[in-house]
Amino acid sequence: MRVTIAHNNNKNTLEVAKKLKKLLQEKNVVFDAKYPDVVITVGGDGTLINAFHRYENQVDSIRFIGVHTGHLGFYTDWRSYDLDKMVDALLLRKPESAKYPLLEVDLITESGDKKRYLALNESAVKRVSHTLEANVYIDDQLFENFRGDGLCISTPTGSTAYSKSLGGAVIHPGLKALQMTEIASINNRVFRTLSAPIVIAPDQWITIVPNSDHFVMTIDGERLDVRNAKKIVFKISNHSIQFDRFGHHNFWNRVQNSFIGENDDNI
Numbered sequence: 623m624r625v626t627i628a629h630n631n632n633k634n635t636l637e638v639a640k641k642l643k644k645l646l647q648e649k650n651v652v653f654d655a656k657y658p659d660v661v662i663t664v665g666g667d668g669t670l671i672n673a674f675h676r677y678e679n680q681v682d683s684i685r686f687i688g689v690h691t692g693h694l695g696f697y698t699d700w701r702s703y704d705l706d707k708m709v710d711a712l713l714l715r716k717p718e719s720a721k722y723p724l725l726e727v728d729l730i731t732e733s734g735d736k737k738r739y740l741a742l743n744e745s746a747v748k749r750v751s752h753t754l755e756a757n758v759y760i761d762d763q764l765f766e767n768f769r770g771d772g773l774c775i776s777t778p779t780g781s782t783a784y785s786k787s788l789g790g791a792v793i794h795p796g797l798k799a800l801q802m803t804e805i806a807s808i809n810n811r812v813f814r815t816l817s818a819p820i821v822i823a824p825d826q827w828i829t830i831v832p833n834s835d836h837f838v839m840t841i842d843g844e845r846l847d848v849r850n851a852k853k854i855v856f857k858i859s860n861h862s863i864q865f866d867r868f869g870h871h872n873f874w875n876r877v878q879n880s881f882i883g884e885n886d887d888n889i
C-alpha cells in the first residue's frame with residue numbers, strides 16, 4: 623500500500639502530520655506522493671478538497687482519509703488524538719470504501735472547444751457586477767430563463783457547503799443526484815424561475831446557456847473567469863470519490879453535530 627499525507631501549514635496540523643508520518647514509518651509503510659493508493663489529509667475540508675484536485679486524474683484508484691485539525695471537518699473522519707487507531711485500521715483491515723458522486727462540468731466555447739472540470743462540492747456560475755442572464759435546460763429542454771446573481775450546482779457531499787447557504791436541501795451522499803440552487807434570482811414577467819432548489823436524477827443533466835459574454839465560474843470555490851462560452855453542461859461524473867469506510871461517520875450525525883449541536887437522546 624502506497625500512502626501520502628497532504629496537509630495545510632497550520633502549526634497544529636504540522637505537528638499532527640509529523641506524528642502521523644512517524645507512526646506510518648514505524649509500520650514500514652511506503653510513501654508515494656505521485657501514485658498513492660491512499661491519501662491521508664490533515665487539516666479541514668479545504669485541505670481534502672485541495673488533495674482531491676491534486677489527484678483528480680487518479681481518483682478511481684485512490685482512497686481518501688481525512689484527519690481533522692480544527693475547523694468544521696465535513697470530509698474529515700478522524701480526530702488527531704485517534705491517529706494510532708486510524709493507522710491500525712488502515713493497515714490491519716481489509717480495504718473498504720464509501721463512494722460518493724462527483725460533478726462533471728463541461729465548458730463549451732463558441733468555437734466548439736470543450737474543457738472538462740470535476741468538482742467535489744459544487745460549481746457556481748455567477749457575475750460579480752451586473753446580473754447573469756441565462757437559459758437553463760434540463761435534458762436539453764428549456765426549463766427557465768434565469769436572471770440574477772447566479773446558479774450553483776452541487777453534489778450531495780457539497781450540499782452541506784455553499785449550496786446549503788443558498789437554501790438548498792442537505793442531501794445524503796448515498797444518493798446519486800445533483801442539486802441546482804439559485805443565487806438571488808429576479809422574478810418578473812420577463813424572467814421567471816422556479817425560485818426553489820431542484821434535484822435531478824442520475825441520468826439527467828443541466829445545461830446553462832449564458833446570455834452574458836463574460837462571467838465567473840467556480841469549481842469548489844476556485845474562480846475561473848470565462849469569456850465566449852456557448853454553454854456549460856453539468857452531470858454526475860462516471861468517476862466517484864472513495865473514502866476509507868472504517869471510521870467513516872454516520873452522515874446525519876455529522877450534519878447534526880456540525881449545524882445543530884450534539885444530542886444523545888435515542889428512541
Ligand code: NAP
Binds near residue numbers: 692695696782785841
Ligand atoms: P473557504 O472559505 O475555504 O471554506 C468555506 C467553509 O466551507 C469552510 O469552513 C470549510 O470547512 C467549509 N466546507 C467546505 N466543504 C464543505 C462541505 N462539503 N460541507 C460543509 N462545509 C464545507 O472557501 P473556499 O476555499 O473558497 O471554497 C471551498 C468551499 O467552501 C466551496 O466549495 C464552497 O462550498 C464553500 N463556500 C461556501 C460559501 C458560503 O456558504 N457562502 C462561500 C464560499 C465557499 P473547513 O474550514 O473545514 O475547510
